[in-house]
Amino acid sequence: MTLWKFIKKKLHLASKVIAVIAVTMVVALIIGKAYQHWDDDPERGAVAVDNGAFGESYKTPIYLEQGWSEADSLWFYNTTQGSGLLPYDFFLVLEQVDSQALFRATSNIDKFRYLPQKPTFFNPDGLPVGFVKDTYQGHDYMGFTCAACHTGQVNYQGKAIRIDGGPSMADMVGLLTSLQKAMEATLDDPNKFERFANNVIALDNNYTDRQQVKQDLLRWNDNITLYNILNYSHVNYGYARLDAFGRIYNRVLQHVQNKSQVRDVLTLLKRPSHRQFLAKEEIDKVLDGINETIIDDEQFATIIRRLASKEPGYPALSFRDLLRVRNALFNEPNAPVSYPFLWDIPQSDFVQWNGLASNAGLGPLGRNTGEVIGVFGILDWEEKEPSFSLAAWLSGQSNKKKQVDFKSSINLTNLKRLENQLRSLQSPKWPEHIFGKLDPQQVEKGRLIYAQYCQSCHELIDRAAWDRLMVAKMSSIDLVGTDIAMASNSVNYIGNAGNFKHIYQGTDVGDVIVAQTAPVVQILTAVTTGVVATPDPDKIFLRRWLDWVYTLGMSFFDNTIKASVKAGNYQPDTTAKPYQSLLSYKARSLNGIWATAPYLHNGSVPSLYDLLLPKKQPNDPEDGKYRPDSFMVGSREFDPKKVGFKYTGYQGTEFKTFIAGNKNSGHEYAAGKTPQMDGTKLPPLTEEQRWQLIEYLKSI
Incomplete structure (x- = not known):
């Protein structure tokens, strides 16, 4: 065979392989697209809630036209991204800390302001919006999808509107803290554990005996405890906020810093009196058997458990002292922000x-x-x-x-x-x-005000244009x-x-x-x-x-x-x-802004009307109109006049704006205090102009 014939034969074979691969990928793509539309429940899995958190009751939520079909929403809610919070079997049967009611019961899920769902094709166990089953290395886990943090709901006079891509009202910190307590109670109470183990084994999935259940419950409780300690913050996030960046940063550091670096940090750590924080012998015992290059979840949980252990040779650190260690190895996630709309x-x-x-x-x-x-x-x-x-x-x-x-x-x-x-x-x-x-008429007057006060940063776009481009306008923290x-x-x-x-x-x-x-x-x-x-x-x-x-x-x-x-x-x-x-x-286009309260990046202003008011300063008159310095967060009951959620008259999370991370100052363009991008300060809006601008903001 000549060289040319040999090359032609190989090229022919390669072309066949490429063709088969191409056809396979096209077929897979077609099947995948069809599969996305298999779940088309007309109510998108939504359920009514009676006497929920803060006394809210509402009928089965409805949806507005946002370009998605029923199948589109359900596929988005129930498509895993590879998240594994804890074993799936555990989440299905775990009881609440003080009762035999399931942790995933609608009343409990609603308390943390996640959105309960009924069973549908992609969600046969009726998990809440954004909670999903993921399979990895032969084991099933419950984790989060994008929808857990980016699906909103607005209630009004007994009606409810689900907002796809809207900011969640979720209290993730509360959920994870309660989850840890529920797992600890299951480990501590023999009767609770007996019910838990029997129910896990009865699922006939990943577990076959009680000892296996016990070992994994201990391990996953350690993991969640570790996560909660590393991410403890003196700033109370409450509802509708999370310091996602701070938590991502800490999770990366947990898996990156090596044993030698951890040892150096623990050795150099001093008490406020400049006295050595940990003795060399204690550090050696704490780090005994820990991997040199990669310290995984279990091993970092072991480090934290040993630091707090009261057994001989261990430091027996208090929670306060554990936070000193946390601050030396990690960073406090103390800057919660609103979940952005998508x-x-x-x-x-x-x-x-x-x-x-x-x-x-x-x-x-x-x-x-x-x-x-x-x-x-x-x-x-x-x-x-x-x-x-x-x-x-x-x-x-x-x-x-x-x-x-x-x-x-x-x-x-x-x-x-x-x-x-x-x-x-x-x-x-x-x-x-x-x-x-x-x-x-009010909308048109508000449009002209918007053009003068807002549009240089917040561009207008056509919400349905296929070729739309959303340009972020950045403003220095010193300016805004x-x-x-x-x-x-x-x-x-x-x-x-x-x-x-x-x-x-x-x-x-x-x-x-x-x-x-x-x-x-x-x-x-x-x-x-x-x-x-x-x-x-x-x-x-x-x-x-x-x-x-x-x-x-x-x-x-x-x-x-x-x-x-x-x-x-x-x-x-x-x-x-x-x-x-x-x-x-970043300033972005404000279409749909009515559905995204509270406002500013950290959720420190409860309504659009309040956003147009100034922050009260020490020398300001007492009888003026100002942004509230404290308000309640958690209710989904909507105020269509001020455009925001109800923020008085119930026991939600109290938002206190005097805390760093919670400040409600700045972005006072409508109050005539923050200069425009070109440096000019416009006069403050009158009361009438505020309402005109709000009417326009409702319309975009």
Whole structure:
């Protein structure tokens, strides 16, 4: 056989293989699209609630036209992204701490302001919106989907409206604290454990004997306890807020810093009296048997448990002292923000409250990967011997003596599919048939006020235009004047870089070298890159790589957002301060803003009307109109006049605005106190003008 014939034969064979792969992928795509529409319950799984939290009762929630069908909503609610909070069997049968009622009972779920659902095709066990079953390495877990934090509800006079992509009213901290207590009560009460074990085994799924149930309950209780300790904050988040970045940062540090770095931190830790915090012998005992490079969930839980242990040789630290250790190894997540609304996210140039994430190229996939790391993606990262791997190369570990293998439960393919689903989501229109008709004359007057006071930052877009582009306008924290905690933490929080010490990492102003103690934003960038570059370990070899290539290829080539310079008025990045532009907040289009209370990035203003008022300063007259300095959060009962939720007359979470992280100052354009982007200050709006502007804001 001649060389040319041999080459032709090989090329012919290769073309056949490529054709088969292409056909297989097309067929899989068609089947996948059809599968997404198998669950089309006309009520989208929603259920009525009688005498729920804060005395609320409502009929089965309705939906507004947002571009999604019943099947679209249900697929979004019930598609896993690879989150595993605890074993699925445990969540199904776990009892509440002080009764035999199930933890997942509608009344309990409603108390934490998650949205209860009835069983449907994709949700046969009737989990709440955004709670989902995920299977990883042969075991089933309950985890969160995007919808848990990004599906809202507005109640009005016994009616309820579900808002797809709207901000959740959820109290995640309350849920996780209560979950920990329920698991501890099950471990402590023999009768409770007997019922729990019998019910878990009766499911005939992942467990066959009580000892196996006991061991896993201990392990997962330790994991959730660890998470709650590492993320304890003196700032009470309450309802409708979460410091997601702070928690993602801590989860990354938990899996990155190595044993040597942890030892150094514990050795150098001092008490306020400058006395040594821990003796060398105590540190040795606490770290005995801990892995050198990767400290996983179980091992960090072991460290925390040993630090608090009263057995001989251990430090027996109080909770207060455990927080001292936490503060030395991690960062307090003390900057809770409102859950952002998701419509127009795929059409945005930059996302996150401080514009941290570019939406160009693979940006959405990296952003969503970081999010799943924060909401309980199972991170089976392992130390391995150096070899060429794309994940090691892209994450900067090519020349390391050891490398991190980024195996995890994170489902990259589904993350891409979920992002695609959001492209068709539209903002909700003001429902005049429920809240009352808009006044066209007031709307027009408000439109002119908006053009003068708001539009330079908050552009107008067509909510249904297929080619719409949402441009984020960034304003420096010094100029906009709102609470600085979230933006400052994103830049200033630091931690041990572990195996990523001295890697090179690109920034907009050039490459930087990651120090041993580095900004966590650098470490987060490295690990999300590594996870994105790692195919799904739960799939067979061929499908694993085909899915990975398809996901990355489509994420890049199917993305209409191109790399661009941020718009707005902010301090640019420099070689000395490569993340300075993140010390700013994003203004975005306000279509559907009526459905997204409370307001400002940290949820510190309860209604649109209050947002148009000034923050009361010490020398201001007492009889003026000002933003409330404290108010209640938790009710979904809507006020269509002021445009916000009811914030007095019930026992929800008291929002106190004098605490750092909760400040309600700034963004006082309508009050004539905050200058426009060009530096001019407009006169304060009159009372009549405020109502005109609100009428217009309802209409967009």
